[in-house]
Amino acid sequence: MHLKRLEFYIGKLSKKGDINMSINPVVRVSQKFDEGNDIGLITSGEDKYIYDSDGKKYLDFCGGIWNMPFGYTNLAINEKIIKQLNKLPFCNLVTNIADIQHNYAVRLCKIIGTGAVLYTCSGSESIEAAIKTCRKYQAIKKSSRKGISAFPLSYHGTTYGAMSVSGIDQVLLEDYFPLLDNIMWIDLPKDLQDEDIWIEVVENHFKKNAENMAGIIIEPIFGSGGIVPIPEKVFKRIQELCSSNDILLVVDEVTTGFGRTGIPFAFQRYGIKPDLICLSKGISNGYLPLGALAFSNRVVETFIEKDATLEHFSTQGGNLISIAAADAVLDLMEHYEDYEVAAKGEYMVNYLKQLLGSYKSISVRGTGLMIGISFPKDLDAERLLDVWAKIRKRGLLVYIFSNPGYNLGLSLFPPFTSTKDDLKKAADKIVSLLKRYPDIVY
Structure with a gap:
């Protein structure tokens, strides 16, 4: 769904100059500030x-x-949260690493075939970190590439970088300009099921823009874009073009990850190997804020070889209680076929x-x-x-x-x-x- 512009009405003044008390004290996405609740809390x-x-x-x-995906009262998740809460609620990830932060990262990397994990607090932040990684990767390889490609039907979040690559929201974002520059849109075929036309427009995009592309961000299935899957042949062709041009392939699995599409992670259906994988939503079953950006071994090795770092941090990223919930989700995923x-x-x-x-x-x-x-x-x-x-x-x-x-x-x-x-x-x-x-x- 398109995000409507927030209309910043602080409230109408009465004759006495009092603020209209119909104002809703809780600000929600796309909500006017004086929009009340018409449903029970x-x-x-x-x-x-x-x-x-x-x-x-x-x-x-x-x-x-x-x-x-696993419901509102999942006892397995509750128990792991309580256990961690009683053991250690927080660890300063700048100077230390808690055992659960390390062990969960190892476990997740093994499942999705990646080399390292950056903890975030949300899907939007995972996208932010992915954009930064694409540009940093090119910089440490002495490339001037800055461009990030995305699709017009994409939705990736509401922070500035995530909004910048969310195609469906572009007509609504004028009030927030300027967004990130060097964002390049890939044409979509009129028939979204025609794989040959898809591949043609994708190849034309790379032919025109590859010299400036640092990365491309893709949802395996456009969620807010109408539950529209990217055809398998198209996905595989994008991977080939990224590999041959040293462009990072970022797969946004925020919505599709952790079993939503009938397979643990949607990219696995296509047999591809993303350079970066953005995760959130189902990662903790919604219990606590958590996201992650997973790096392929190729990206990790490049950073090691160049003795480079990624400047990204949030205080609550990798919160131990959140990771406890996420670890319980991986336990549940071990029995995924039962669902x-x-x-x-x-x-x-x-x-x-x-x-x-x-x-x-x-x-x-x-x-x-x-x-x-x-x-x-x-x-x-x-x-x-x-x-x-x-x-x-x-x-x-x-x-x-x-x-x-x-x-x-x-x-x-x-x-x-x-x-x-x-x-x-x-x-x-x-x-x-x-x-x-x-x-x-x-």
Whole structure:
């Protein structure tokens, strides 16, 4: 979904000069400062459900905000957090390394085939560090390359560097200019399933810009871009072009990582070896803020050979309690097949297609438990918000995407603990509502 500009209304003055007390004291993304709450406050959660102060129960198919694949009350995660809390809550990572920081990094590197890990606090920060690494890598190799390439349907975060490479937000960011310079956009084919046209536009981009490219940042599946996967042949061709031109390939697995797509990490499906991997969201099951940037052995060896360092640090990066939650997630991932993510995702996509198959105005796609329902491209975005709100009133939480010229619709990120019955009930609720909108379903 496009991020709307924040309109900085501090509140209207009454005749007495008092601040209007309808102001919401909690600032949220895309929220006006005087926008109040029209729903109950969330008070508790259990597995795939959350409850509000009005006593209403919701089935959360946002999965938190795509970051809670193992649910709200996972005892294995709780226990590891408590154990670490009682042992040691913090370690100064500038001058020391705690055992859990070291051991988790070793464990993660072994799983994803990388050589080192930089701890961050969020996905946005992981992207920031990746951009810095691309430029630093070129600098220590005595190259003047500064350019970072990205796709127009990409979304990578809300810090300055992350906004700069988030294609879907560019039309909304004027108030924040100037963003980073040397950002280069790769054209997208009109038919996003045509691998040959994809490869043609990618090759043209490299032919035109390779001499100035320090790196390229890619989501294996555009999440906010409408649950659109990058075709396998395209991904592999990008890897080849990066390797032959010594350009760093950055894979943003913030959304797709830790099993969301039916495989532990989406890049593994393509058999490629990224230079940098950005992680967050599911890394700690959303329990505590944490992100990571993983470096390939090739990048690590280059820094060692050049006796170079990376100037990046945040005080809470690698917080020990957060890593304890992340370590518990890796424990759960050892039994990943038990959750049948790929099979459940295939079931829900097929069931939605069965219910909506006679309507040419709707398309359904998904990889694992990352599912998109696209509406007609010319639908008014306000109509989409109306559908989203009505689904919420029915006790189901979903998310939306809106990318003018490309797509708009609903996205679903069911927790891995969802049953096929949960998926069926959610699909039935969505489809029964959509059929009341003749401008959407026809």
